[in-house]
Amino acid sequence: MIKIEILAFGIAKDIFGASTLNVDLSDDSSAGDLKARLEQTYPRLKQLASYMVAVNNEYAQDTLPLTERDEIAIIPPVSGG
Amino acid sequence: MIKIEILAFGIAKDIFGASTLNVDLSDDSSAGDLKARLEQTYPRLKQLASYMVAVNNEYAQDTLPLTERDEIAIIPPVSGG
Amino acid sequence: MDTQVKILSEPLDVGACIDWVMSPQSGGIDVFIGTVRNATKGRPVLKLEFEAYIPMAISEINKIIQQTLELWPVQKVLVHHRIGVLQVGEVPVIIAVSAAHRDAAFEACRYIIDTLKQTVPIWKKEFFEDGEVWVAAHP
């Protein structure tokens, strides 16, 4: 099992009711597995126009494996500028 | 005969050696007639990339008749900005 | 150093940004200044709040600037983005680009703001009289 901390921004912070979230995932979990787990607990995520997982400040593919040392963030649709 | 005063700018001022020029033209002369007359006296005008006559702050067609009351200017290729 | 990227909580300084990109080699500077509009689709906006995932936002802006430097012969590129609460008329973003020739400055500046709005992790919340909305969050 791996323990990961997730940073939340924008509407994701509202959906989680928190700016960080600690989640336990089984070993060899990927970014896609994290999304599936979060969507189970927070179904409002599925109503977003889209959202991405960022790992170590880079947008991650769903297949990217996660480790406890990664900085992981949930990135809802951006709207800067 | 009409007496017109011509304003000169940019390289036209250098070609005429003056910033204004008084020219006598026959009655019913047009902007094109003025250009022909000036090119006779100042053949360097013909070496310009192009040049226009402006009458009362508007670019003039060669056919435009000139009067003594007009404000007439020689406009060599512009290069502002 | 020919690029400068900052995410700031204080008001942005347009004059300082423009001074920074000027250089004796440049013939033209294009500057885009975002401003907080008083309405969205006819609905009055009271204020905006911007939030950023700062390290990733800086990294993504730097990626955009690197792409820009590959695509156009520009000289200096500056991107400043503000975060926090902004009132109507205030400036959330300044993008300034200098180049020897103006076409490159215009095209690079527009590319940067267009791409920034698509990829950089910064979020804007609009406050209306009767509620607040994270912009673009929902379809």
Place this chain on the structure above:
Amino acid sequence: MDTQVKILSEPLDVGACIDWVMSPQSGGIDVFIGTVRNATKGRPVLKLEFEAYIPMAISEINKIIQQTLELWPVQKVLVHHRIGVLQVGEVPVIIAVSAAHRDAAFEACRYIIDTLKQTVPIWKKEFFEDGEVWVAAHP
């Protein structure tokens, strides 16, 4: 009054120009700032001199702005052009355009500078170490 055109002998004030085009209705401002480059085709430029046929230049700039207002939904448009002797790094022209949406601001600003360079009776003389040239005068 939503447009401002000036031909000035004093240094242009970029900050004042930008402040002038800002408005609560605008979401974006595009600003083009011309600057005197230190070289033309590799030949060092010492200084520039700009001359204008002022009343006609103002009239032609106003025509361009009227075309712009018909072509794009822009809010405020400012064009300031300097005349006289300018040193390297100084600013001969500022064009600032505000609009509700940035595309209009970018396109209008670029149209104005491109057209100004083609039609407005202003002339630039470049001073080199070994001579001076009226720009664009000869083929």
